[in-house]
Amino acid sequence: MxxxxxxxxxxxxxxxxxxxxxxxxxxxxxxxxxxxxxxxxxxxxxxxxxRPDPESSGFHPDGEPRALDAPVTVLSGTDYLTARRSRFFIAVTLGYVLALGAQVGGIQQLVRLAEERTDAATAAFATLALALTSIVARLVGGRVFPRFPLARVITVLAVAQTFALAAIGLSHSVLALFTSIVVFGATVGNILMLQPLLIAERFGVREYPRLFARSQFIGIFGTAGGPWLLGWLYDHAGGYDTAYVVAGLMSLAGALCFAIGGPAEDDRDHGRASDEAIAD
Known part of the structure; x- marks a missing residue:
């Protein structure tokens, strides 16, 4: 945490x-x-x-200390090719391209939007409010969300981010703007936090590093493209009102992807493999 x-x-x-x-x-x-x-x-x-792996530092894959005479850890999970081709992996990865593209674009443009509608000091405070809200919400979410189906949680968060981004774009008073920023901040950290948890929960630890790395690599197209898209919309499509509404729609599309991916708690395709077998 x-x-x-x-x-x-x-x-x-x-x-x-x-x-x-x-x-x-x-x-x-x-x-x-x-x-x-x-x-x-x-x-x-x-x-x-x-370090190359937890074993080299004396730990099990889950972070627990490993005794010197402990047997070889047996890892469970879905094999890489099956996981990579699954509906869940494709849906979650695409969902994060859209949700993080909207999120990073919204964060990157937030200071300029706040400066346009308020002043420089208020804009700096807006960034601080976003970050503080994200910290508190993430700490709370880390305790609460594991009690619920994770796919539903990420779907709800992406929908909440939709309304927060649209509200930021359409807010022209300080009170409305900061209320929207607080809601946005509550979604920011938790959406980011859930990506590795979703993959680990659905596919286990056997191929987790490769699967998470691949999902994050594809997600770069969203995190890199989101700020560019919002900047282009600001210049050519009516300012931040349009840009943030479009960002909200991107997040909504991400929520639809998460919704059709299926449950993260489905482990029917999990197998078992030793560390040596994976290394081979």
């Missing part, structure tokens, strides 16, 4: 500082320094901290 809340904590701590730095200089001057900071703070430490 701690790791799942850290992206939003970064939004609270890092984003305001980065915005201040860019405002004080300009994007062209700030970008090289931000790139250097990312290299020193993320890329280099990550290179030395990555």
């Amino acid at each position: 701690r790791q799942l809340s850290e992206p939003s904590i970064g939004g609270v701590v890092v984003t305001p500082a980065v915005k201040w730095f860019i405002d004080e200089t300009d994007l062209a001057s700030a970008a090289p320094w931000l790139g250097l900071l990312f290299m020193l703070g993320t890329v280099i430490p990550g290179w030395f901290m990555v």
Whole structure:
């Protein structure tokens, strides 16, 4: 849960500082320094901290400590080809392309929208409110959502994100805008959190790394395309009113994908394989 809340904590701590730095200089001057900071703070430490698998660090795949004399872990789950071709995997992956495209686009354009409709100080506070709401909602969701069918949870969250994004685009008062941002923030972290949980729940841990990596790779088309689409709509289709309504419709399309994917708790195609068999 701690790791799942850290992206939003970064939004609270890092984003305001980065915005201040860019405002004080300009994007062209700030970008090289931000790139250097990312290299020193993320890329280099990550290179030395990555391990090939939990076993090499003395842990089972679920994170529990592994005794030295413990038998080889037997992993259960769906084989890779079966999982990759399943309706659930295709629907969830496409759903995340749409839902995260809408989400990331909405987040990326939020400061400019808030500055247009309020002022710079209020826009900075809007970003802070979004991140704080995401942290709190994600911590609550991590406790509550496992009690319910995960496919239904992600569908409801994507629908809620639909209304939140549309409301942001159509809000022109501070109260309405911040109410919409709070609802949006409550969906942001939880939608992101549920992607690995859905895949692990449906397909088990046997092929989880490959399946999650593939799903995330395809999802990049959404996270990269969403901000571009909203920016293009802002320039050519009537401003942020249209852009955020379209983002809401993208999230609704994602919700439909999640709804037709089927339950995440279906484990009828799970098999078992040892770590050595998977390595081979």
